[in-house]
Each structure stands twice: as C-alpha cells, then as structure tokens.
Amino acid sequence: MALPERTNNAWEMNPFYLKDLQGKVHSLEDWKGKVIMMNFWASWCGPCQYEIPEFVHYQQQYGDRGLQLIGIGVDEKRKLANVARSLGMNYPTLVLEPSAAGNLMRKWGNDAGVIPHTVVIARDGHIKYIHRGQMDEEAFNTYVLPLLK
Amino acid sequence: MKVFNRISSIALLVIFALLTAPGIAAGKASEVLVTVGKTPVTAADLETAVRSSPFAVQFNSLEEQEQAVLRGDLLQRLVALRLLYLEAKARGLDATPEFRKEMEEYRTAQLYRFYIQKLREQLRLPEDELEALKAEYPGQPDALAAAKAARLAEEFRGLRLLSLQLLRDRQHVRFFEDRIVEGITPETVLMEGDDVAVRYQDLVKEGDFPKMPDPEWIKERLYQRTELLLFAQAAAQENVDIEARMESYAQERLPALLTEQMEQQWVPDEKALRDYFDATPDLAKIPERWHVGQLVTSSYAQAAALEKRIREGESLFALAGRYSIDQYGRAHNGDMGWLKEGEGNPEFELRLKNMADGEVSDIIKTSKGYHLVTVLERRPGKMRRFSEMKDKVRQAIINDQLAAYLKVLNEKYPVDWKILADSSAQGAKSE
Numbered sequence: 001m002a003l004p005e006r007t008n009n010a011w012e013m014n015p016f017y018l019k020d021l022q023g024k025v026h027s028l029e030d031w032k033g034k035v036i037m038m039n040f041w042a043s044w045c046g047p048c049q050y051e052i053p054e055f056v057h058y059q060q061q062y063g064d065r066g067l068q069l070i071g072i073g074v075d076e077k078r079k080l081a082n083v084a085r086s087l088g089m090n091y092p093t094l095v096l097e098p099s100a101a102g103n104l105m106r107k108w109g110n111d112a113g114v115i116p117h118t119v120v121i122a123r124d125g126h127i128k129y130i131h132r133g134q135m136d137e138e139a140f141n142t143y144v145l146p147l148l149k
Numbered sequence: 150m151k152v153f154n155r156i157s158s159i160a161l162l163v164i165f166a167l168l169t170a171p172g173i174a175a176g177k178a179s180e181v182l183v184t185v186g187k188t189p190v191t192a193a194d195l196e197t198a199v200r201s202s203p204f205a206v207q208f209n210s211l212e213e214q215e216q217a218v219l220r221g222d223l224l225q226r227l228v229a230l231r232l233l234y235l236e237a238k239a240r241g242l243d244a245t246p247e248f249r250k251e252m253e254e255y256r257t258a259q260l261y262r263f264y265i266q267k268l269r270e271q272l273r274l275p276e277d278e279l280e281a282l283k284a285e286y287p288g289q290p291d292a293l294a295a296a297k298a299a300r301l302a303e304e305f306r307g308l309r310l311l312s313l314q315l316l317r318d319r320q321h322v323r324f325f326e327d328r329i330v331e332g333i334t335p336e337t338v339l340m341e342g343d344d345v346a347v348r349y350q351d352l353v354k355e356g357d358f359p360k361m362p363d364p365e366w367i368k369e370r371l372y373q374r375t376e377l378l379l380f381a382q383a384a385a386q387e388n389v390d391i392e393a394r395m396e397s398y399a400q401e402r403l404p405a406l407l408t409e410q411m412e413q414q415w416v417p418d419e420k421a422l423r424d425y426f427d428a429t430p431d432l433a434k435i436p437e438r439w440h441v442g443q444l445v446t447s448s449y450a451q452a453a454a455l456e457k458r459i460r461e462g463e464s465l466f467a468l469a470g471r472y473s474i475d476q477y478g479r480a481h482n483g484d485m486g487w488l489k490e491g492e493g494n495p496e497f498e499l500r501l502k503n504m505a506d507g508e509v510s511d512i513i514k515t516s517k518g519y520h521l522v523t524v525l526e527r528r529p530g531k532m533r534r535f536s537e538m539k540d541k542v543r544q545a546i547i548n549d550q551l552a553a554y555l556k557v558l559n560e561k562y563p564v565d566w567k568i569l570a571d572s573s574a575q576g577a578k579s580e
Contacts, residue, residue, distance in 0.1 A: 043207075086216070
C-alpha cells in the first residue's frame with residue numbers, strides 16, 4: 001500500500017498529537033513497540049458500533065500479548081465519551097476534530113475519508129494492513145494475530 | 150408515541166429517577182423490571198428494545214440521563230404492548246383460524262430459514278482452493294472476500310439443489326402441472342408427496358385475481374412453495390426449537406391485531422373523523438410564524454439610548470451583537486430565528502402580530518429585560534381544510550382512544566413495577 005509520506009513505517013511518518021477523552025495529549029509513539037490497531041470511528045457510524053465491542057474483546061484477550069487498540073474518534077468529544085462509556089471501551093480514544101480529519105486520514109491511506117477505517121502497525125512500525133469498513137474476525141485472524149506471536 | 154406516556158405520569162417519573170441511578174442500566178439481564186399480569190419484562194427485554202429501535206446507534210452517544218429517559222419511555226411501551234397482548238388473548242384473537250394460519254406460515258418460514266442456514270454452515274472451501282485464492286489476490290482483502298463469496302455462492306446453489314432433490318425423492322413428490330388450467334378450483338392438488346401437498350389455494354388466494362393468473366407464474370410459486378415445505382419439514386424432523394421465536398412473534402402480532410380491531414371501533418367512518426375535526430379546531434390551525442430580530446438590555450435607560458441610535462439609522466442587529474444581554478442574541482447579532490405563535494410571551498407575540506415587517510418596536514419590558522424587536526419576515530397562520538388532514542385527525546383520535554384504553558387495561562391486568570420496590574429497598578438501606 002502506498003502512503004503519501006513515501007514510507008511504510010509509522011515511526012518514519014510525521015507524528016501527530018491528539019488529546020484523549022481525559023484531555024491528555026498523546027502521539028502514536030506512546031505505544032511504540034506494541035502491535036497497534038488504529039481505528040478511525042465516529043458516534044454516528046453504525047458499523048463502528050458493531051466492530052467496537054469486538055475490539056474491546058481483542059484488547060481484553062490479547063492486551064498482554066502486546067496488542068494495543070487506539071480509537072481515533074472523528075467527532076465531538078462529548079459524544080465520543082458517551083459511546084466509550086456505553087460500549088465499555090477498554091482502550092484510549094483520541095479526539096480528532098472532524099474539520100481536521102480529512103488530512104490525517106489521507107496520511108493513513110484513507111483518501112475517501114471512509115469510516116470505519118483501521119490501520120494495523122507491527123511492533124517495528126511497519127504498516128502491515130489497512131482495512132476500510134467494518135473489520136471482521138477473519139481479517140483480525142489473518143493480519144493481526146500473526147503479529148502477536 | 151405520546152400515547153404511551155400517559156399510562157401513569159407518576160410511574161414515569163419514578164422510573165426515570167430509577168433509571169438515571171447508576172447501575173440500573175447495567176443491571177443483570179434476567180432482572181425483572183416490571184410484571185404485567187403474570188408475564189415479566191426483564192432488563193434483557195428492555196435492552197433488546199433499545200438495540201432494535203431506530204435510535205439504536207444514536208443511543209450510545211447520549212448522556213446517561215438522556216439514555217434513562219429513552220429507556221423509561223421504551224419500558225412503558227413494552228408494558229403497553231404486554232397489556233394489549235394479554236387483552237388480545239383474553240378476546241381469543243390467538244384462536245382465530247386466520248391467526249392460526251398466520252402462525253403456521255411463520256413457523257414454516259422459520260424452519261425453512263433454519264434449514265437454509267444449516268446448509269450454508271456446511272459449506273467450506275477446500276484448504277488448497279482457499280490458498281490458491283489467497284495467492285491470486287495477495288494484499289487485496291476486498292477482492293479475496295468477493296472471490297470467496299462467489300465460490301461459496303456457487304457451492305451453495307449446488308448443495309441446495311441436491312438437498313431438494315433428495316427430499317423430493319424421499320417424499321415421493323409428484324407435480325401435476327397439467328392441472329393448471331382454466332376451471333382449476335382452490336382444492337386442486339398441484340403437488341403431492343407422502344406427507345406433503347400443495348393446493349391451488351396455497352398459491353393463489355381466492356379473490357386476489359379476477360381470473361386465473363399466468364400459469365408460468367403459478368408454476369414458479371408451486372416450486373418455491375414445495376421447496377419451502379420440504380426444507381421446513383426436514384428442519385422440523387430435527388426437532389429444532391423455535392418456540393421462543395413463535396412466542397415473540399405472537400407478542401408482536403397480537404397487540405397489532407387488537408389495535409387494528411379497536412381502531413375500527415374508534416374510527417368507524419368518515420363522520421367520526423369529521424366530528425372530531427369540528428370539535429378540535431386547534432388541530433387544523435397552522436400558527437403564524439415570525440423571523441425575529443431582537444436586542445435586550447438590563448436597564449430602561451440603555452434601551453432608550455439604543456432605541457434612539459436605531460431610529461437615527463444604526464442597525465438593531467449590529468447593536469445587538471455588541472450590547473444585547475441575551476447571550477444567544479449577542480452571538481447571533483440579534484437574529485433570533487423563527488418564533489411560532491403560542492410559543493412565546495403573549496404580550497410579545499401581540500406586538501409582533503401588529504408590527505409591519507422591518508419596523509422596530511418601542512421598548513417592551515419582560516422579566517428578562519428591556520427588548521427592542523423587529524420582524525424580518527413572517528409566515529401567516531392559516532386553518533387547514535378537513536380534506537387535507539384526514540390522516541392526522543385519524544391518528545389524533547387513535548392516540549386519544551388508545552391512551553384511555555390502556556388505562557382501562559392497566560386496571561384490568563395488574564402491573565407490578567418491581568424496579569420501584571427495589572428502589573425503595575435501596576433507599577431504605579442507604580438511609
């Protein structure tokens with residue numbers, strides 16, 4: 001997959017900084033060394049709400065093997081926080097202003113701005129897989145599980 | 150529907166209070182929230198109602214209090230549906246031949262669905278074929294998924310036909326297509342097996358067509374019906390348990406049937422609509438609306454000074470953006486949007502009604518301060534004609550009548566709000 005920053009390694013890309021729901025600023029490097037699943041979602045998105053409970057399950061089951069889900073919520077913070085509470089999300093959500101979303105999503109291989117959109121990053125930073133739309137168990141088993149070994 | 154909110158406003162308030170309490174929403178699925186007659190409504194029933202409602206996605210993004218209000222409203226609807234269900238059964242609506250036939254059709258459809266699902270689950274692409282597809286579409290998950298789906302669909306078609314042929318042979322099924330001719334009767338048998346048959350009346354409902362429909366269309370239905378019956382029969386022989394689904398269907402259908410029956414009583418003819426329309430003139434009224442500009446000050450002196458500046462040519466909107474004490478108005482440069490007659494201060498509305506568009510009022514004193522207002526644009530009110538709003542009148546009658554009817558049913562069948570009792574107990578403990 002070709003990304004606009006001409007690299008296939010997350011740690012070689014220009015970092016971005018976003019606040020989580022508690023207001024703490026993060027960059028992706030906070031989770032360097034883990035297998036990262038970065039999921040762009042929004043409160044109005046039905047498919048997102050179908051896959052998030054699965055992600056919660058993955059985080060619970062594979063967290064100790066180095067899996068780190070990170071939600072990038074393209075929405076108002078209040079709504080994101082409500083969904084996080086309602087669905088019992090056990091991983092961080094970073095707040096991305098919808099007006100600024102297009103640019104960041106493009107950098108991560110999402111030209112069309114489709115939500116949900118998930119990027120899988122290996123421990124060494126390599127972007128192993130980009131999934132457009134709702135991610136199913138088969139995709140997780142095929143592209144994420146092998147990275148956790 | 151508003152109507153369900155009228156069962157008991159006190160109950161609603163208490164339910165609301167209870168549901169806003171942390172932990173209630175996340176209560177145990179089996180927890181009984183309320184019993185209607187002898188049937189319980191559990192936390193799981195309520196969650197199912199939430200998840201299948203049109204606002205299911207939006208629900209998760211709401212505040213806890215808003216979620217509690219919606220849960221309370223849905224719980225009242227569930228109670229109302231149970232009341233209607235009990236009454237429908239008491240009236241024997243579940244014992245009519247029509248309803249029994251409907252239930253039988255539903256059972257057949259559910260069994261058929263089970264069988265089809267079972268066939269699907271048997272399908273697996275051989276490992277080597279799967280590997281070949283993966284090699285053909287490396288790193289293209291969408292293309293791989295489409296290729297797999299196409300292969301599985303092909304396999305499924307074959308498996309389905311094979312299963313059907315097997316069941317037809319086992320039942321010694323024979324078709325009598327030559328009987329599809331003019332003069333066919335409802336009882337004419339068009340397919341027969343050891344323990345299965347299809348008659349003309351199973352395919353073409355009497356009275357639906359003035360004369361016999363296209364024979365090819367009938368044949369198509371005949372083969373579809375045969376497949377439905379054979380697969381359903383095969384599923385039934387496996388003792389598939391679909392009783393919970395049947396009960397759930399009856400719980401949805403019987404209240405609807407009773408409501409349909411009652412609606413016939415409540416709105417028997419056009420005269421009933423006309424009488425209600427004449428007796429409820431407000432129903433036809435479309436209120437006047439004004440697009441309002443406004444400046445508010447805290448003192449008469451400041452309002453007078455600003456009025457003078459406006460009369461001398463300054464813009465009310467520019468001044469409102471700088472001086473209005475009304476936060477919304479200041480943020481929007483005095484543009485207050487559209488106001489509907491009956492929604493505002495009556496004295497205020499009287500002025501708006503009598504002002505010309507663009508005219509700036511003299512100072513109006515209200516509890517919020519001293520106002521200078523203007524009307525940018527107005528849409529005059531009018532009365533709708535009966536012919537334009539028959540559907541609305543009908544719905545208004547049904548809403549009124551159903552609310553009253555639910556009150557009656559509420560007295561006939563005991564409704565025991567368990568969550569109220571639990572709450573009292575918790576309250577007692579916390580004191």
